[in-house]
Amino acid sequence: MGKLFAVTVAILTIVSAGIFMLHIWWLPPDVSVLGTGIDHQINETMMASGVLFVGAQLALAAFVWQSAGSSAPIRIFPGGATPMVVTAVVLVGIEVLVLTLVGSKIWAGLFMVQAPKGALQVDVQAEQFAFYFRYAGPDGKFGAMDPAKISDANNNFFGLDPANDTTARDDIISGSLAIPVNRPILLTLHSRDVGHAFYVPQLRIQQDFVPGLVIPIHFTATTVGKYELVCTQLCGLGHYNMRAYVEVMSDSDFAQWLKTQANQ
């Protein structure tokens, strides 16, 4: 019985860890500048915690194998509780320290520095259950938003007032996020109703939309392609279906796209 338990734990451990190591299911390819650091941090954490996981499980299995049904005189673990405390404090303590130091730098690069100068700003409005994107248009200025003017019926998702607000007249509204490759992008996130979230796995970025707050995030996409943007904050019955596409384009394609959108 003890041996059976030990073998079961060992098999579960090796299979579980093996699937991680073989990357059978793994992160999709990274297409962002800051994603490299995140992937590195995930890999480092995977290795460090993997050693703890396999070590602890196999020790459990080995000790159960050895002691189940034993009638030998009991033996205390060499050194008693001290090695446990020392191991935990030193090993885990070092791990905590290193992960915090390295990870904080990555986090700071994502969320604690301003978007680089020259970043393209796109305004994002989230609502049950869609994302809308707004570009400033040729004048480079966004029209003011007024919640009272928001109307799905009139396709006025941002509550603009083009009749009286000249800056709003050339704003470009899109249902997908088109962006140029290798250029910093600054998104300003708004929600008009409940909490939503912006998540593009390939960009390695996720951020909640919070009604009442305007939240900036920035990133730079490195590979041309079409990626799915999904909502990860429970927002109601259509949550599973709240999505849009991020289209990363070459500079010339993006310029053409903007021109086409402006003429619509």
Next chain:
Amino acid sequence: MTTPVRETVAKITELKHTPPQGFLRKYVFSLDHKVIGRQYLDLALVAVITGMVLSWLMRLHLGYPAASIPALGAANPSLMTPEFYLQLMTMHGTIMVFFVLTTAPFAGFGNFFLPIQVGAEDMAFPRFNMMSFWVTFLAFLVLVSSFFIPDGPALSGWTAYAPLSAIGKDAGPGQGLGQTLWAVSIALFCVGQLLGALNFIATTLDLRTKGMSLTRLPFSTWAWFTTSVIGLIAFSVLLPACILLILDRVAGTSFFLPAGLVFNDQVQPHSGGSPLLWQHLFWFFGHPEVYIAILPGIGIVSHILPAFTRKPLLGPRVLIGCMVAIGFLSYTVWGHHMFLSGMNPFSAILFSIPTLIITIPATIVTLLWIGSIYGSRLRLTAASLFCLGFVSVFVSGGISGFFLAQPSIDTYLHGTYFVVGHFHFVMGVAAMFGIFAGTYFWFPKMYGRMMNETLGKWHFALTFIGVYCIFMPMHYLGLAGNVRRYASFTDDYLQPLLPVHKFITIAALFTGAVQLLFFVNLIWSRFKGAPATDNPWEATSLEWSTSSPPPFDNFGGRHPVVTRGPNEYGAPGASDHLMQAGGA
């Protein structure tokens, strides 16, 4: 060596009560902590069956979206709508976290055994104790009643984030009366648990029998005591938060609702509130709640394991210190649920550090358990197997916490199945294994009959493999970016992951079916199990010094005198074990 303790015998004598008279006083509105403990456990049993059935329906739909569910489909073919899925999910989470993982290991076992383990005749406040259960029972009825109203139960998840939870029926189906019933239920639940926590604290501090110093308390009592202190603070915050939520919903206030919200193209008449305020209040409760669910399990396993390894647990004082440290640190980490919430990103780093540090006492506890098995005379029973299984799943669930504790990784994994796998392992499965271990261990004391060991071992073996098949793959899904709380996976990038969901569904249904072994064993043994002796496991703590089941006043009119700690197994030169209440 004995430690001087406060003389509490006089106080115990004052509380001496007479046997209950009449059916109602004996079995329904009982003041006896043992009856109340059993009532809590029975409530948890009903709740866990309910919660498990809800999860089967969810898993069936996720694994086989096209399949109709005969039992439900016949009545209403469109039953598994996206909103119904979210309602099942919300009720599953709420029922499991509150009415199973809090009630069974803490209120259930704690009520039954804490007074006995400290050598008291009852809780310090038996009437509060009775109220605690009945208010909790009422809370459960209120929650479940939302299944029977036209719009159905709430769908905003067990975390009930505002504005979705606060705005009312404009937010969608289930967000009308269903969400109000949810908030009322949880507010009532808080009241019930506050009454319970006060009782546990007062009983532990004031009603200990002669010789029962704090250092001689069993690990389980230490865990229940620490949990009570955590609960007293946590539920004191969730209660007003729920009241504010109810006011936002029914009285037009704006605690959690900012200006400029637009639903159905209409600006809502709210201003000045903050959705993040709800998140802070909820998680100030919510993270300690994780430890309310798991600390009793840690205590129960630490209490049970030495009885089966036949040697003292390593570092008993270190273990108690770790439990207290975990309890304290649990109040410094709530913001790790909010890294991506829009709060100041600098605070994410501050919340990340204690979150990572809390792994140190958790690691020490785990190593103490594993080191205690080394060189032991391990007796494998259903109870000890579930303790060993607890250690294994606690490691598996705890390890993934390393990832989520780091904001720079959470930015990828937050909101994915990685989180679902993590918390199910560490606070769901581990806590359930603690409950199972406690049940197999204490059942003879509670009912005077033994449970069937063969059924118990099969129950363990199949459940242990089953939970790994359910929850480990969720980590792989999360790494692949699989979003949680989705009623269907229609996104292109999720399509290759659907076979994994099928596998999880099959494993979940299998593991669920295996629980029948437990239910059958539980009911059969209650009436037909072999009669239990007073101390079938040769354990040391006070509950094993009295009859099985104990009399109404626990020790038959005598007050046990404690001469040693509960960890006296296999000491050199001594007999195999020394009872706490044995002579010096």
